[in-house]
Amino acid sequence: MRYAHLVLGPAGSGKSTYCEVLQRHAETCNRVINVVNLDPAAEAFNYGALVDVRDLIQLDDVMQADDMDFGPNGGLVFCMEYLMEPDGLEWLREQLGDYDDDCILFDCPGQIELYTHMDVMKTLIQHLQSWDFRVCAVFVLDSVYMVDAAKFLSGSLAALATMVQLEVPHINVLTKMDLLNKSAKEQLEMFLEPEVHELLTSDHSVSKFNKKYHKLTHALGKVIDDFSLVRYIPLNINNEESLTDLLIQTDFALQYGEDTDVKTRDFEYQDKDDDEEEPQFND
Numbered sequence: 001m002r003y004a005h006l007v008l009g010p011a012g013s014g015k016s017t018y019c020e021v022l023q024r025h026a027e028t029c030n031r032v033i034n035v036v037n038l039d040p041a042a043e044a045f046n047y048g049a050l051v052d053v054r055d056l057i058q059l060d061d062v063m064q065a066d067d068m069d070f071g072p073n074g075g076l077v078f079c080m081e082y083l084m085e086p087d088g089l090e091w092l093r094e095q096l097g098d099y100d101d102d103c104i105l106f107d108c109p110g111q112i113e114l115y116t117h118m119d120v121m122k123t124l125i126q127h128l129q130s131w132d133f134r135v136c137a138v139f140v141l142d143s144v145y146m147v148d149a150a151k152f153l154s155g156s157l158a159a160l161a162t163m164v165q166l167e168v169p170h171i172n173v174l175t176k177m178d179l180l181n182k183s184a185k186e187q188l189e190m191f192l193e194p195e196v197h198e199l200l201t202s203d204h205s206v207s208k209f210n211k212k213y214h215k216l217t218h219a220l221g222k223v224i225d226d227f228s229l230v231r232y233i234p235l236n237i238n239n240e241e242s243l244t245d246l247l248i249q250t251d252f253a254l255q256y257g258e259d260t261d262v263k264t265r266d267f268e269y270q271d272k273d274d275d276e277e278e279p280q281f282n283d
């Protein structure tokens with residue numbers, strides 16, 4: 001059995017840094033963690049890459065090709081679909097080798113449409129599984145953008161869309177915690193408590209949107225609660241304990257994630273005959 005973490009998340013959220021610090025931390029624990037760069041547009045990263053997708057295809061080459069007319073996003077999707085062609089997958093399989101117990105982080109592109117509604121990552125997961133990998137998703141979110149209720153909701157919904165689409169054990173990691181000041185940390189900690197829907201509609205979040213769409217925000221917050229999605233792991237890259245905790249959590253997700261309730265197919269929305277009033281969104 002081999003183990004794969006798909007490191008996903010918006011552009012600039014800290015995916016490459018996550019891979020770099022986790023690889024380095026694993027070394028101090030006498031573990032080997034390999035990293036695969038899956039971003040054909042990557043300019044630089046500071047980890048030792050076992051595989052680099054740019055050896056197969058690079059975004060710049062695609063954008064400069066005379067017979068293609070792609071911008072950056074279309075070009076990136078083309079590169080990823082090229083990787084998912086039989087020849088691309090065979091290339092990847094050969095590059096990954098065949099080492100038992102291998103743990104590999106896949107540093108993915110930041111175009112979240114690749115995993116929220118396109119099939120690219122799902123196809124990759126299916127192939128990894130057929131190559132004897134257990135796969136989990138690590139969705140990386142920049143904590144600086146999560147201290148505000150509306151952004152917290154939006155980030156959570158992106159993570160949720162990814163979880164629904166990929167159907168593998170899923171962990172959310174909050175990066176850049178070292179950049180938060182005391183009051184921002186306190187604010188974020190409140191969102192990490194259960195009953196998020198109460199908070200999103202409380203006095204802590206009196207945005208214009210929230211005032212106007214109070215019931216919608218409440219309903220979305222409840223969906224996040226019911227999905228047990230409030231499993232955020234705050235990561236401080238300068239703190240060894242924080243890194244060790246993360247390794248434990250990802251190991252746990254890979255070993256037992258298939259059996260936990262953090263899985264979309266276990267989700268059943270409560271029937272309407274509950275006492276709770278049906279939300280009306282047009283007020």
Ligand SMILES: Nc1nc2c(ncn2[C@@H]2O[C@H](COP(=O)(O)OP(=O)(O)OP(=O)(O)O)[C@@H](O)[C@H]2O)c(=O)[nH]1
Binds near residue numbers: 011015016110177237
């Ligand atoms: N202080 C601090 N900076 C961080 C942390 N994580 C990432 N950064 C910085 O944030 C910037 C973006 O980080 P990356 O790791 O390149 O982000 P990414 O998600 O791989 O970016 P893309 O590949 O463009 O999608 C870099 O300047 C990092 O040094 C963190 O935990 N703390």
